[in-house]
Amino acid sequence: MKFNLTVNGRTAVVEAEPLEPLSTVLRDRLGLRGLKEGCCEGECGACTVLLDGAPVHACLTPGFQAEGRDITTIEGLGDGPGLLSGIQRAFVEVGAVQCGYCTPGMVMAAEGLLRANPDPDDAEIRHALAGNICRCTGYDSIVRAIATEAASRNRVSA
Amino acid sequence: MGQVHQRVPLIDGAEKVGGKLQYLADMTMPGMVHGALVLSPRPHARVVSLNAAAALALPGVIGVWWHETVPQLRYNSSIWYVGQVALNDEAMFAPVVRHVGDRVAVVVARTAAIACAAARAITVEYADLPAILTADAAAANPGSVGEGEAPAFCNPIDHVKFVHGNPDAAFAAADLVVETLVSTPRSHHCAVEPHACLAYPEKGGRIAIVSPCQSVFAVQAVVAQATGIAEADLHVMKSPIGGSFGGKAEPVLDPICAFLAATLGLPVRIVLSRRETFVATRTRSAMQGRMRIAMSRSGRIMARDTVALVDVGAYSTGGNYLPGSMLQRLVRLYDVPAERYDGRAVYTNTVPSGAFRGYGSPQIHALAEISLDLAARELGIDPVTIRARNLVAPDAIEPWQGLSIGNGRGLDCLSRGAAMFDWQARWARRRDTGRFRRGIGVAAATHINGCYPGEEEATSVRMRLLPGGMVELVSALHDLGCGSDTTLAQIAAEVLGLKAHQIGITPADSDLCPYDLGTRASRMTYIVGEAVRRTALALAGEIRVRAALALNEDPGRVRLEHGLARSEEGEMSLAALADWMIGRGQTLPAASETYRASGNPSSFAAHFAEVEVDTFTGRVAVTDYLAAHDVGLAINPMLVEGQIHGGIQIGIGYALYEDVAIDPETGQMRADSFARYTLANALEMPPLKVLLVEEGEPSGPFGAKAVGEIATVPVAPAIVNAVNHALNTRLSDLPLLPERILAAL
Ligand code: FES
Ligand code: FES
Numbered sequence: 003m004k005f006n007l008t009v010n011g012r013t014a015v016v017e018a019e020p021l022e023p024l025s026t027v028l029r030d031r032l033g034l035r036g037l038k039e040g041c042c043e044g045e046c047g048a049c050t051v052l053l054d055g056a057p058v059h060a061c062l063t064p065g066f067q068a069e070g071r072d073i074t075t076i077e078g079l080g081d082g083p084g085l086l087s088g089i090q091r092a093f094v095e096v097g098a099v100q101c102g103y104c105t106p107g108m109v110m111a112a113e114g115l116l117r118a119n120p121d122p123d124d125a126e127i128r129h130a131l132a133g134n135i136c137r138c139t140g141y142d143s144i145v146r147a148i149a150t151e152a153a154s155r156n157r158v159s160a
Numbered sequence: 161m162g163q164v165h166q167r168v169p170l171i172d173g174a175e176k177v178g179g180k181l182q183y184l185a186d187m188t189m190p191g192m193v194h195g196a197l198v199l200s201p202r203p204h205a206r207v208v209s210l211n212a213a214a215a216l217a218l219p220g221v222i223g224v225w226w227h228e229t230v231p232q233l234r235y236n237s238s239i240w241y242v243g244q245v246a247l248n249d250e251a252m253f254a255p256v257v258r259h260v261g262d263r264v265a266v267v268v269a270r271t272a273a274i275a276c277a278a279a280r281a282i283t284v285e286y287a288d289l290p291a292i293l294t295a296d297a298a299a300a301n302p303g304s305v306g307e308g309e310a311p312a313f314c315n316p317i318d319h320v321k322f323v324h325g326n327p328d329a330a331f332a333a334a335d336l337v338v339e340t341l342v343s344t345p346r347s348h349h350c351a352v353e354p355h356a357c358l359a360y361p362e363k364g365g366r367i368a369i370v371s372p373c374q375s376v377f378a379v380q381a382v383v384a385q386a387t388g389i390a391e392a393d394l395h396v397m398k399s400p401i402g403g404s405f406g407g408k409a410e411p412v413l414d415p416i417c418a419f420l421a422a423t424l425g426l427p428v429r430i431v432l433s434r435r436e437t438f439v440a441t442r443t444r445s446a447m448q449g450r451m452r453i454a455m456s457r458s459g460r461i462m463a464r465d466t467v468a469l470v471d472v473g474a475y476s477t478g479g480n481y482l483p484g485s486m487l488q489r490l491v492r493l494y495d496v497p498a499e500r501y502d503g504r505a506v507y508t509n510t511v512p513s514g515a516f517r518g519y520g521s522p523q524i525h526a527l528a529e530i531s532l533d534l535a536a537r538e539l540g541i542d543p544v545t546i547r548a549r550n551l552v553a554p555d556a557i558e559p560w561q562g563l564s565i566g567n568g569r570g571l572d573c574l575s576r577g578a579a580m581f582d583w584q585a586r587w588a589r590r591r592d593t594g595r596f597r598r599g600i601g602v603a604a605a606t607h608i609n610g611c612y613p614g615e616e617e618a619t620s621v622r623m624r625l626l627p628g629g630m631v632e633l634v635s636a637l638h639d640l641g642c643g644s645d646t647t648l649a650q651i652a653a654e655v656l657g658l659k660a661h662q663i664g665i666t667p668a669d670s671d672l673c674p675y676d677l678g679t680r681a682s683r684m685t686y687i688v689g690e691a692v693r694r695t696a697l698a699l700a701g702e703i704r705v706r707a708a709l710a711l712n713e714d715p716g717r718v719r720l721e722h723g724l725a726r727s728e729e730g731e732m733s734l735a736a737l738a739d740w741m742i743g744r745g746q747t748l749p750a751a752s753e754t755y756r757a758s759g760n761p762s763s764f765a766a767h768f769a770e771v772e773v774d775t776f777t778g779r780v781a782v783t784d785y786l787a788a789h790d791v792g793l794a795i796n797p798m799l800v801e802g803q804i805h806g807g808i809q810i811g812i813g814y815a816l817y818e819d820v821a822i823d824p825e826t827g828q829m830r831a832d833s834f835a836r837y838t839l840a841n842a843l844e845m846p847p848l849k850v851l852l853v854e855e856g857e858p859s860g861p862f863g864a865k866a867v868g869e870i871a872t873v874p875v876a877p878a879i880v881n882a883v884n885h886a887l888n889t890r891l892s893d894l895p896l897l898p899e900r901i902l903a904a905l
Contacts, residue, residue, distance in 0.1 A: 029186075035179075035182070035186040036178070036179020036180070037179065038183070038185075038352070038353070038402070039185065039354075040352040040353065040354065040402075040434065040834075041434040041833070041834050042433065042434065043434065043833060043834070043835065045434075045833065045834035045835050046352055046434075046834055048352055075179070076178065076179035077178075077179055080178065086174060086177060086178060090174075090177040090178060091177075093173075093177045094169045094170065094173035094174060094176075094177050095169055096798075097167070097169070097170075097798040097799060097801065097802045099170060099173050099176050099177055100170075100403075100641040100642065100643065100802055100806065101176075101351070101352070101353070101401060101402050101403040101404075101640065101641025102172075102173075102175075102176030102177070102181055102400070102402070102641065103183065103351070103352045103353045103402025103403055103641075104352045105176050105177055105179075106177075106179040109177060124847075127842075128842040128843045128845075129842075129843060131841070131842035131843075132841050132842055132843050134841075134842070135350070135352055135834065135839055135841065136352070136809075136842075137349075137350050137351055137352055137403050137405070137806070137809070137810070137839070138403055138641050138642075138802070138806045139802055139805055139806055139809075140802075140804075140805030140806050140807075140808050140809040140845055140848055141805075141809070141841075141842040141845045142805045142845070142847060142848045143801075143802060143805065144842070145842065
């Protein structure tokens with residue numbers, strides 16, 4: 003089937019199988035391979051993208067259901083060509099990235115959280131990450147990266 | 161110092177966080193085709209026939225291969241180089257399947273989806289054979305496993321016995337003898353990236369393999385053995401890796417991809433599903449252990465008597481090294497005057513085990529550290545005090561291999577950690593009696609630094625100055641996500657007066673890099689780091705000589721700092737130096753060194769945990785955690801902390817949740833998905849505190865030694881000990897599932 007997808011502000015026509023998940027549509031049909039697949043059953047969160055600003059597991063979302071909605075992937079986050087966004091910089095600077103395989107999904111989950119809740123406490127951050135598995139970092143540095151970024155956004159907007 | 165002992169962010173961090181780094185499943189090639197595996201649903205059976213008609217009829221299917229159509233060459237996936245002694249018991253596809261999830265066939269198709277559909281359309285006829293599904297059954301039936309088998313399949317596959325001192329006399333003289341049984345589960349690495357491999361034909365009839373692996377040379381050796389393709393015709397390149405923890409140390413898919421690429425003349429990629437990664441790759445071996453400890457009233461260990469039975473699963477892999485490895489770690493922690501050890505490894509018809517962070521260390525430490533805690537309880541001695549009375553001192557000689565433990569600082573970890581954790585006050589707290597009960601626990605641990613003396617610990621590094629002022633570093637490096645590329649770049653940069661990101665690391669490539677054993681055995685920082693430091697020193701010498709000419713100065717008066725070659729007379733950037741030399745037709749400075757280690761010091765750790773147990777549900781929450789680590793010197797404290805944090809996550813799972821849960825009746829794996837195999841997530845992980853003990857290891861680069869593996873070793877016993885403290889129980893079967901806790905109350 004054919005449908006339109008708006009990804010990172012650009013609209014594209016895609017041709018996909020009827021129930022093809024958004025993760026393979028983005029990866030294989032649109033070449034956006036920043037999002038990863040770790041389980042394809044909604045358990046690891048490596049495939050997290052934003053749908054109208056809220057994080058979803060792209061492997062469980064049929065691609066056509068994203069038609070008419072605003073999809074943001076890791077490729078759409080940077081502050082400009084070749085530039086990282088604040089949340090991405092925070093991840094690197096506090097050591098919240100190791101192998102990097104969970105990272106795009108973690109960053110999108112973090113971005114989704116901060117859009118909904120600009121001033122989360124640690125418990126809220128951990129809650130927002132409950133659907134994302136990281137086997138490398140123990141989550142501690144990821145929580146710190148998100149808290150750091152939240153604080154710096156709040157400083158800027160204050 | 162400029163770069164060493166600094167919190168330098170990962171040199172490939174921006175690529176990773178930007179989603180730009182291409183992992184194997186992100187790579188495609190023109191004409192690439194996809195493989196999907198058919199896996200055995202039976203624990204032990206002869207593959208009688210295979211009907212692929214329906215699969216081959218699907219549009220887009222290219223072919224099906226099984227044991228009748230692939231070379232029947234036996235190999236061992238754990239070897240590191242050709243000629244390494246190992247039990248060759250595995251085949252790409254064998255006539256007999258030996259565990260649920262064993263490989264039966266592969267389908268190749270134009271797309272991965274078609275290949276999966278075709279794999280499901282294949283019907284296989286099996287003739288069941290008797291299956292051995294528990295280590296007990298295997299131990300009770302020594303000898304050949306199943307009729308008509310290759311001689312390799314013989315139980316036990318290894319049996320190590322060791323006696324030191326006079327255990328019998330010590331037990332007879334002891335004030336107290338405590339015996340403890342401990343069992344540890346079959347756990348899985350759960351790297352978030354599933355296993356994957358890509359192979360394609362190269363010019364000249366060679367086969368290129370791109371693999372998220374821990375050693376390109378190991379892949380080359382294993383694939384040559386499994387497929388019969390000459391080593392010289394295999395070109396192996398490392399791809400970025402989405403976590404390994406030992407799980408990708410052994411090539412599983414690489415022989416098949418290489419064979420198919422050679423047969424079809426096409427690029428072939430296989431990416432496993434999550435379930436396949438659980439059932440068809442590797443796990444941590446399960447252990448059943450019994451330890452008797454002879455104690456003096458004052459809390460000195462007088463003797464230990466240890467029996468360990470390790471279930472390595474359906475193929476030997478490196479399992480025949482496990483009993484010895486466990487012994488090696490056991491005797492490095494405490495000063496024990498008399499020791500008896502009996503370790504056996506056995507085959508069962510269950511998923512194979514392989515390397516996994518610590519390689520036997522978490523198992524043997526669970527046994528030793530839970531046992532010691534229970535002995536301390538009977539003596540009425542504080543768990544910290546009893547450890548302090550027995551920990552080895554720096555420069556002790558361990559009794560098995562007779563090696564020095566180096567500047568091992570176990571005692572500092574314990575005493576400084578206990579102070580920071582406020583252990584004494586917390587230990588003195590009155591025991592809870594309500595629904596929620598808190599307890600604290602401690603465990604100490606040690607681990608090795610490299611493979612000496614078991615293997616030649618020699619590695620070679622080449623470095624050279626490039627036009628533009630960057631320095632290229634060539635060694636067969638595999639950063640598994642632990643940040644070893646960044647760490648090694650920091651070491652080189654420190655010597656050369658550069659920044660870490662000015663060191664360009666060539667990813668491991670069997671055609672380009674000198675041989676190295678790979679990222680394993682806690683050897684990257686300690687062994688390869690020292691090789692890098694020495695090579696950088698040699699290169700710095702070369703650069704100084706050249707710069708001295710350019711600056712009209714004596715080489716001894718040229719310093720390398722801030723990217724410059726400097727003297728009293730003037731200064732120039734390394735880029736300008738390179739230009740100056742190129743303009744004069746000179747070869748740019750280069751150096752190459754081989755470093756051969758002649759020791760294997762110990763790293764140490766002491767971990768402190770607080771738990772809260774819900775006595776209604778049996779659930780355990782880890783509420784506070786401190787890890788004290790003897791790292792010699794942290795080249796990059798941020799990455800060291802990251803390693804420790806990640807090790808704790810794996811260890812908490814090992815203590816509380818993780819078990820692939822093989823049904824002892826059917827051999828089926830019950831926890832073969834992330835839905836059923838529980839990992840500690842962000843909510844379950846406590847905030848983590850790290851204390852680094854940095855007293856310097858003289859033989860390590862800038863004093864550094866290993867941290868990656870040991871970080872996970874003491875975690876499970878620290879938590880089990882905390883639960884036993886909270887509940888006044890003697891729990892010792894891991895993981896501490898709620899039903900086990902409720903049963904003990
Ligand atoms: S790949 Fe979507 S949740 Fe794991
Ligand atoms: S950084 Fe490796 S899984 Fe999170």
